[in-house]
Amino acid sequence: MAAAGRWYAVGGRRRRRKAEGESGAAVLRRLRDARDELLSSGFWEASAGAVRGPLDAGRAWRCVCYGLGRFAACPTARLQLAFLLLLLEMLAVPPSRCFLFDPAFSELELAALEALGLCLLPENEEGKHRVNGSPTLFYMVHCGKALYNNLLWRNWSVGALSNMVIVGNSFKGIEERLLSRILKRDYSYIAKVLEGVEEVALPTHPRYSDTFNDTSIHWFPAHKLEGLSAEVWEFVEEPTYEECDDLEIIRKGEEGSQHSPATVQL
8 A cells, every 4th residue: 555655755855745744635626526516416426326235235345446536626526436435335346446547647646545545556467366256346337348347357257246336438338339249259258247237227317418327337247147158157268459559458567657655454
């Protein structure tokens, strides 16, 4: 996890430390404003109703968040983070059980996440995060298709898939927008799981037409997965995307000069 003092210490000058500290406070203040906006607009209340079914509040959830973006500067990303924090509150998930990664995070944003008690993943997993028997919410709003596909591949079993919920781009929408042969060739695990997933869209709201458009809650009931044919589970080759023209993913090692938070234990 990034240390809070890390961005206060940049440059070593008191004046700069003070200015950056004030900026960090401003980020948190804008985040609280975004939370209040979601609550007052009625969008969170309507969305919570859609989420409560698959996300049983009685289970000990953990959370993984990919691709949140530059929330210090971007109002859309800030609203998405505020929505995530409301989800954690509803599910009684301690911030220490929520892990995030985005190679775009700045020092200021790392410090804000630290102040919120959230954790950083130590490296770019390319979406290949194993649930390891823990009920896990994956928060992946507007992520690339390869991230969802990689996540499914890494957890390609009835036991693992039935232990996870994905908040992200509609799988139905992906199916509708891609030619069937392209979906099966480039994103085969999304294609194979379509008959084993339940999906409900977040409610529409004119104020958040860009922020949460095409966003759905996905879960994988064990009885539906067990009904899939045996050959669906036999082919478990890791995706390579060699023929994919629009990968929409930052591969491990391609992030450029990024921050290196301390390793967290999952």
